[in-house]
């Protein structure tokens with residue numbers, strides 16, 4: 127795909143509009159889905175929620191927050207300009223709020239976690255049938271770090287079903303409560319009047335602490351956990367420091383990887399040592415990185431996946447291992 131436009135969406139957040147290379151068709155997107163983006167087909171890829179466009183439009187749009195020392199976000203911020211060619215894999219993901227439903231929809235966003243909801247709300251614009259009530263609760267640091275601020279105001283005007291409540295955790299002197307944001311501090315449901323009795327469907331995207339807290343508040347109010355869906359942008363997994371060093375070998379050949387707990391997951395260790403393994407979400411959700419363990423033992427950090435294999439993005443070796451790659 128070719129970058130048609132690149133702009134600053136907010137402080138530290140770059141917006142990109144990508145258009146297919148000649149002859150390629152525009153991918154279909156279910157609002158809320160993400161694409162995998164890389165500098166080239168054989169380079170490391172990262173997931174970015176689609177904020178607009180897709181089939182029927184001329185571009186696919188994303189917004190990328192700069193992460194300190196981040197390989198791909200830094201590349202996007204420093205090296206990508208209009209005309210750059212990037213590799214994009216077709217949209218995927220199941221974090222897709224319903225476009226029409228009798229049940230209320232509650233969206234909770236933290237910072238750049240607003241991106242899947244921008245794609246969703248933009249898609250609702252053109253639909254005759256929409257959910258009968260949509261509540262967006264969003265927290266940003268301040269007005270400078272508030273991506274899609276104007277767009278959200280426009281959407282609130284265009285979608286009568288939509289109500290938005292915004293928190294700023296550290297407003298800057300120029301930010302005005304009542305004009306730029308509604309509440310100060312961390313996002314909390316407090317005594318907000320939410321349609322919990324009408325079996326809302328809840329979608330969360332933001333820091334894991336925020337999502338955990340909101341889930342707890344919602345379940346305390348009687349929302350069943352199975353009606354709460356979350357998108358993790360980052361798996362902040364702690365590798366136990368007492369694990370010993372290990373060698374990771376590949377059945378198909380190639381240089382082994384020397385692993386220590388400081389390397390993080392098997393996927394991260396391999397990438398740091400120049401071996402690019404298949405990956406997608408990098409948070410244990412999509413199974414793009416699944417691989418069979420030929421010998422040795424691995425452990426998953428966090429929840430074990432349903433299948434037996436090894437998800438390299440959230441796995442560490444317990445002693446030397448051979449992977450079927």
Ligand SMILES: Cc1cc2nc3c(=O)[nH]c(=O)nc-3n(C[C@H](O)[C@H](O)[C@H](O)COP(=O)(O)OP(=O)(O)OC[C@H]3O[C@@H](n4cnc5c(N)ncnc54)[C@H](O)[C@@H]3O)c2cc1C
Nearest residue numbers: 172173174175189190191195196197198199241359360407
């Ligand atoms: C389904 C999905 C959708 C996503 N959508 C978006 C989106 O719309 N916009 C967006 O900006 N990002 C999004 N992300 C996050 C994105 O995929 C990358 O993880 C992020 O851009 C960092 O990649 P990197 O290569 O710059 O950093 P890496 O090189 O992967 O990591 C560098 C360092 O930063 C840490 N790190 C990585 N990611 C984060 C993070 N998110 N927060 C804090 N520390 C981190 C790593 O642990 C590592 O120490 C999404 C992730 C998923 C799984």
Ligand code: FES
Nearest residue numbers: 406407408413439
């Ligand atoms: S990359 Fe998605 S599960 Fe590992």
